[in-house]
Amino acid sequence: MKRYVIYTRVSTEDQGKSSLGLEAQERDIAIFLANFSEVPYEVIGRFRDVQSGKDDDRPELAKALRMARETGAELLVAKLDRLSRKVAFIAALMDDKRLSLRVAQMPYADKFQLHIYAALAEQERTFISERTRAALRAAKERGVKLGGARDKTMARNAALKAKADADAQRVMKVIAPLRGAGQSVNSIADTLNDMSVATARGGRWTAKQVSRVLQRSA
Structure with a gap:
């Protein structure tokens, strides 16, 4: 067992x-x-x-x-x-x-694939951090007055985008083979729901949401 x-x-x-x-x-x-x-x-x-x-x-x-x-x-x-x-x-x-x-x-x-994934995830976190710092530096050079709240907002927006990208990559492991097999976005949404794969917000899939994931991954 x-x-x-x-x-x-x-x-x-x-x-x-x-x-x-x-x-x-x-x-x-x-x-x-x-x-x-x-x-x-x-x-x-x-x-x-x-x-x-x-x-x-x-x-x-x-x-x-x-x-x-x-x-x-x-x-x-x-x-x-x-x-x-x-x-x-x-x-x-x-x-x-x-x-x-x-x-x-x-x-x-x-194990080999998981090791590679871990290395890529660490690189992604480092890149997101550096990208946020670069955006703050660029804004400061343009004369934008950055306060604590604004800094946090920019960092939060960058983090939200990174999370959306990561969620899309995760579910593409299921969507890509189905799309490659010729399934429509409506059919893929039904399959995801039948598998109890929730959306990033914990809801059910629609054809429009599947299309958005495909566009983001592209």
Whole structure:
């Protein structure tokens, strides 16, 4: 029987964000178990931290890793960044022969692919940070008076755009093969809803939303 140890994490600032909150993580894990897991399966442990992903010294994560290693169960997380935001930490776990890792949002990804994804995600976060700083510098050089509130607004807008791009990339893993098979946007929306894949805001898919994802990805 396939066995899983489930780990979820939020930081204080993440708890209210739809794509990072506990409810969203539990939803993605449930989708994986219902649609992608071997059967029968058993969840032998659940662990949760409320702590920053930059801090790899997390008590519940340590317990989850220990249980997975000792039992041979797969460690199951909703998203790779729920495990850690550091490539070095994730790489060390990938090299651990006693540990098997599964990411719900990337059900068929192997360790090599997950390592690459972690590296790309880290680069993306660095780029977004640098892009925000560059935008603030450019505005200042144009004589725009930047206050604390304005800085936060610009940073928030950049973060929202980055999140929208990331959400589009995630769901394109499902949309692209369906579109390639000749399905219409209406049919793809129905398929996503049948699979219980929620939109970025937790709602149901429409043809218009599918079209927007295709346009953003293009």
